[in-house]
Each structure stands twice: as C-alpha cells, then as structure tokens.
C-alpha cells in the first residue's frame with residue numbers, strides 16, 4: 666500500500682514517539698497499521714477512539730502514548746544496566762501497536778464517530794485484531810508477538826513483549842484507579858468477557 670503523505674503525517678503527529686523508531690521501514694509499517702485500522706474501522710478521527718468503553722474521556726491515543734513512553738524508559742534502563750540486546754525499536758513499535766486493534770473492536774463505542782466500516786471487528790478482541798493489522802502490513806514477527814497482551818495469548822515470551830505488557834498494565838492501573846477507583850484486575854472481572 667502506498668502511504669498517502671497527508672495520512673502518514675497525521676498518524677505521525679498523533680504519535681510523536683514513532684519518530685524514535687530508528688528503522689525507517691518499521692516506522693512506516695507502524696504508521697501503515699494505524700492507517701489501516703482507521704480505514705477499516707471507519708472512524709472519522711483516530712483520536713475519537715476511546716481507551717475503553719467505560720472510560721470515554723481518555724482516548725486510545727493518549728493511553729498508547731503513555732504506555733509507549735513508559736515502555737521506552739523501562740527498555741532504556743534495562744538495556745543500559747542489564748541487557749544491551751534489548752531492541753528499543755521493537756519495544757517502541759510494539760507499544761505503539763499494542764492497542765491498534767481497538768480501531769476495529771470499539772466501533773460500537775462511539776457511533777457518531779463512525780463514518781463507515783464493516784464493524785465485524787467488534788467481535789474480535791483488540792489484541793487479536795491488532796495482530797491481524799500488523800501482519801497485514803508486514804510488521805516483523807518480533808514486534809507482532811508483542812501485541813497479544815490481554816490474556817497472555819502468545820506462546821513465546823520476550824523481554825520486549827514483557828516490557829510493553831508491564832508498562833501497559835501500570836498505565837492501565839493508574840488510569841482506572843483515577844477514573845473508576847478500581848485497579849485493572851477488578852476492571853477485567855467487571856467489564857471484560859474473557
């Protein structure tokens with residue numbers, strides 16, 4: 666798929682952390698996956714997608730950026746102090762994509778923000794549809810396996826995947842505590858049909 670410059674610039678502006686990905690090819694694929702999800706989900710704007718149906722005032726963009734910044738910091742510390750092989754590009758790309766599947770899963774959350782789209786994605790957890798979007802644009806497997814994070818769906822655990830998982834969980838705990846007064850575990854029990 667040829668990236669339209671306007672769309673690519675829009676995604677890069679929403680997620681400035683994408684510029685921290687050193688491999689140009691990977692950077693473009695992260696942007697492309699978001700553009701695909703945006704198109705397939707039929708959202709007017711990517712920033713209209715909520716973090717969670719029960720927390721509409723926090724956007725998925727805001728959450729993704731927070732999780733990415735935290736994951737990158739953890740990765741930098743672990744890389745410097747313990748493991749120089751930690752792949753920072755993979756961590757940043759995986760964090761930026763870990764919730765891209767919400768473009769498809771959450772199409773029923775904010776009907777006024779939807780202009781078109783098949784809506785079939787609402788039946789698939791975002792951790793799975795995110796894998797689909799990433800694989801469709803050719804994101805490398807090391808990054809793809811970071812995306813299924815919700816119920817531990819991956820067979821192989823990597824340091825990069827765990828960094829994103831823990832960063833995401835910490836951000837989720839912080840947001841849910843602030844907005845709903847509960848931790849993520851309680852939220853999952855209460856609202857998610859897993």
Ligand SMILES: [Fe+2]
Nearest residue numbers: 732763764833
């Ligand atoms: Fe997340």
